[in-house]
Amino acid sequence: MTGRDDDRRLEELVDGIVVLSSGDLSNRLQVSPARDGIDAVTTGINLLAEELQSMYEDLEVRVAERTALLEAAKAELRRVINTDELTGLASRSLLQEKVAEAVAGAGAARQPALILLDLDSFRLINDSLGHAAGDAVLREAALRLVAAAGAGHLIARLSGDEFAVLVVDQEPDAVLQIASRLGESLKDRIVAGGVAVALTAGTGVRLGEPGLRSEELIRDADIAMHEAKKRGRDTLLVFSAAMHEAAKQRVHLVAELRTALATNELELEYQPIMDLRTGTIAGAEALIRWRHPNLGLLAPDTFLEAADEAGLTVEIGHWVLAKAIAQTGLWKADPGLPADFSTHINLSPADLHHVDLAPYVESLLARHGVEPCHVSIEITETAIMRGGPEVAATMQSLNDLGVRIEIDDFGTGYSSISYLRTLPAAQAKIDKSLLDGLTTDRQQETFVAAILQLIHSAGLGAVAEGIEEREQAERLRQLNCEFGQGYYFSRPLSVADMTDLLAHRDGAAA
Amino acid sequence: MPEKDLETSGGWGISSLGFDSTGILRLEWARGVVIDAPNAQFAMDRVNELCGGRPTPLLIDMATTDSVSRAARAVFAKRCDASAIALLGSSAVDRVLANFFLGVNSAPVPTRFFTDSNEAVSWLTSQGHDGA
Numbered sequence: 001m002t003g004r005d006d007d008r009r010l011e012e013l014v015d016g017i018v019v020l021s022s023g024d025l026s027n028r029l030q031v032s033p034a035r036d037g038i039d040a041v042t043t044g045i046n047l048l049a050e051e052l053q054s055m056y057e058d059l060e061v062r063v064a065e066r067t068a069l070l071e072a073a074k075a076e077l078r079r080v081i082n083t084d085e086l087t088g089l090a091s092r093s094l095l096q097e098k099v100a101e102a103v104a105g106a107g108a109a110r111q112p113a114l115i116l117l118d119l120d121s122f123r124l125i126n127d128s129l130g131h132a133a134g135d136a137v138l139r140e141a142a143l144r145l146v147a148a149a150g151a152g153h154l155i156a157r158l159s160g161d162e163f164a165v166l167v168v169d170q171e172p173d174a175v176l177q178i179a180s181r182l183g184e185s186l187k188d189r190i191v192a193g194g195v196a197v198a199l200t201a202g203t204g205v206r207l208g209e210p211g212l213r214s215e216e217l218i219r220d221a222d223i224a225m226h227e228a229k230k231r232g233r234d235t236l237l238v239f240s241a242a243m244h245e246a247a248k249q250r251v252h253l254v255a256e257l258r259t260a261l262a263t264n265e266l267e268l269e270y271q272p273i274m275d276l277r278t279g280t281i282a283g284a285e286a287l288i289r290w291r292h293p294n295l296g297l298l299a300p301d302t303f304l305e306a307a308d309e310a311g312l313t314v315e316i317g318h319w320v321l322a323k324a325i326a327q328t329g330l331w332k333a334d335p336g337l338p339a340d341f342s343t344h345i346n347l348s349p350a351d352l353h354h355v356d357l358a359p360y361v362e363s364l365l366a367r368h369g370v371e372p373c374h375v376s377i378e379i380t381e382t383a384i385m386r387g388g389p390e391v392a393a394t395m396q397s398l399n400d401l402g403v404r405i406e407i408d409d410f411g412t413g414y415s416s417i418s419y420l421r422t423l424p425a426a427q428a429k430i431d432k433s434l435l436d437g438l439t440t441d442r443q444q445e446t447f448v449a450a451i452l453q454l455i456h457s458a459g460l461g462a463v464a465e466g467i468e469e470r471e472q473a474e475r476l477r478q479l480n481c482e483f484g485q486g487y488y489f490s491r492p493l494s495v496a497d498m499t500d501l502l503a504h505r506d507g508a509a510a
Numbered sequence: 511m512p513e514k515d516l517e518t519s520g521g522w523g524i525s526s527l528g529f530d531s532t533g534i535l536r537l538e539w540a541r542g543v544v545i546d547a548p549n550a551q552f553a554m555d556r557v558n559e560l561c562g563g564r565p566t567p568l569l570i571d572m573a574t575t576d577s578v579s580r581a582a583r584a585v586f587a588k589r590c591d592a593s594a595i596a597l598l599g600s601s602a603v604d605r606v607l608a609n610f611f612l613g614v615n616s617a618p619v620p621t622r623f624f625t626d627s628n629e630a631v632s633w634l635t636s637q638g639h640d641g642a
Binding site (some may be wrong): 031033035036037039040042043044046047050051462 | 579580604606612
């Protein structure tokens, strides 16, 4: 080999390397028969190129496999996020996405509407038939809703027993028809857990409006649905602006209520309960008020619902107990209480489920030096009937303390008459609605007489509330009703006025 | 151009395969052979056959082998009955090939490259044969 040959060969070698480095790893270089040093380098480079090519190909295969796995995983994740696992319907997140899309895309055309359904009493089904049966019911409900909604409308399961239907491009009438159909479709009996279940739902509808944002559409449909649920079973309501106002106010109220509890904005008024036979005061019902900084003195029906939503019911209940029992202790000291006087305190079902109720009452009585007979706990008939063994146990333990129990709103619930006899109650308060027509309608008078008879025969005393006229008081006394309460005797009084009343009653020390 | 001698006892690019007088098994690849997986496998099988389960020193004459593919090298890296392998070559190219064999796919037994036949034989002998 001449030096010039070597130079040429080295140049060819470098050319070959350049080709390899450009990415063409399949290029191989020629080895001469001399098998000299340059050939050795060439051979080495060929072998290296082969290695690299092989590794590169392996890598490409692995990358392709990994990419495929990744794509599959992403698709699966998307499916999981967008699908409700139990029913196969869309998930909440997919619904939100689609609502936003529909609202954005509607433009001048018909606006999308949203229908929300919440199954009535579904928890009962789950609790009594078991979760497997409950799931089967939900799956069946989902199928029915899909069939009833028709094609083109997205159906989602939001949670538990809540469903949503996004209706696109329909006139309001058609939307309401669909909503109604949806509710109806649930009513055919579903067989689950060996039992035939009849479903109904509370339905809220929000019709579309230009300029309405997707979050607002969802929120308003929700407000309408909650409103429908409050009105009872199987109710359909279309959203109105008034609902929105009411909802806003409730939210405000809830926030303010927490402060109220902490800053003594809550107070108690006391309405005297009279002994109809003697005309003397026999007790007082503690009634909660809220002295709101802007809205003035608020009665319970304006804020007890907010209390419920805020989870403050039990706390408020405890507060009332503490305040009323303390006040009773103060009255006992000055100006003194009639022997048979009792302060009546209303308790809610939530209070009754609280395990520490009786011990709490006991500690309050001890702390304020009040005898148990001076405290009467009022529990509504419905709360007792719905309460089950827990409530009965609570009533019994209160009774064991010596505290008296009074059944409130008697005659409005569904009590079993024999159950009435077994309750550890001392009195029953007949609901004010029963006094309507007492003095003018013979039928009504007979009816009230029968109720009083019933109460007496069960061994309880009777209290009538809402007495507004002297004739009513008279008639009730003639019918042997022992106690009465109402505007005829006195409206609810402040502590000062009540104290005055006690001080100046017949037979009082002052 | 040297003649490519691909006629062998047994075929597959092997020029000769057999024991010499010192008990060393010699495998001679044909000149200009391209060693790929099939003939590599064939050679391994025949070598193992002849070793008969007893570790045997192996001398492979691979001078002027054209190329040894990656696949072939993988075959060689598998267990074989040789107790030690001497690779005999005659050029720098042979040395590169042999070193790829030694370095990239590690051989299962002691292996070295030689350009001198006597050195190869004395190294193999010094490795000792088990049972010899």
